[in-house]
Amino acid sequence: MLPDAFEHQLEGAKAQRIVLVAGREALCAERAREAFSEEPVDESRVAAGPGQLREAVELWQTPSWFDAPRLVVAWGVEALAPSARATKEREAELAALERLIQGPTGQDRLLLWAPEADRRLRPVRLLQERGALLDASPPTEREYGAWVRHLAAAEELSLTPQAARAYEESALDLLALRAALRVGALYADDAPLHEDVARWAAPPGGELKVFALTDALLGRDAGGLSTAVPRLLAQGESPIGLVALAARQLRLIARALALRAQGVPQQEWPSRLGVHPYVASKIADASRRWAERDLRRAFRALLNCDLSLKSGGAAETSLLLGLMSAVRSR
DSSP, X not given: OOHHHHHHHHHHHTXXXXXXXXXXXXXXXXXXXXXXXXXXXXXXXXXXXXXXXXXXXXXXXXXXXXXXXXXXXXXXXXXXXXTSOOOHHHHHHHHHHHHHHTSOOOSOEEEEEESXXXXXXXXXXXXXXXXXXXXXXXXXXXXXXXXXXXHHHHTTOOBOHHHHHHHHHHOOOHHHXXXXXXXXXXXXXXXXXXXXXHHHHSOTTTOOOTHHHHHHXXXXXXXXXXXXXXXXXXXXXXXXXXXXXXHHHHHHHHHHHHHHHHTOOGGGHHHHHTSOHHHHHHHHHHHTTOOHHHHHXXXXXXXXXXXXXHTTOOHHHHHHXXXXXXXXXX
């Protein structure tokens, strides 16, 4: 799907209470979450696993404690996949979702992402008929270039033709592509980004850079972490090194919170933090999502993760659970 077509679908889905993102492109799910969070919302995430859809429906039906519409987000919904087993629990989950779709309207939203959605299921068909199904299918080779230009424009990043071609040849998924464009912006300043930087930020073959993990951590994005961690480990990244990288990001956020409390002007933050101005702006934005108590809990989660890894724990499971616990420390 072309980016303009997806954005048009997303604009129409804003009027819907229940929205399903169907397809493997995680960026499309993130774009929907970002669009639905433009106004203040009480956002809750439901972890993947058995009973996830049931838990999401029940949470959506529970009144919020805050004076804001509720947004319930469920990533990787397995009950909607064609391969899901036909159990009584699954049938009950699908029936509950169908009743919710046909129920009364309201301000609260339920956002579901099913990388493998069975479009024969009645709840899926109902959402599609209502314009509440967003197609997140991977772009074709021809469409991928349009996504490169679209995402670069969204980051206000100018690319030389050679740099654009380098990004197109990377074959990254769209979420990783956006992260690669953002890291390229670190070196572009106001000038067009050149091919050598693009090939470093987005090497051919779909390799994922560690900045995809740091972006997800800064944004407290559990979905981004669940995508980045397995791929980075498969590429040979050190699990303990990734924990150290995460801890460094949290230390930068802690220092940013201190600078804000001291009233230090934000234009001084790059020199105080010892980072590029673009990175400082990302840290400043991320610091608004964190409180000191959250950071203390997140550091404790990383410490437990580090101890688990050093005591022989399964790398992917220990790392993913540790980082997920860190971003959800509230």
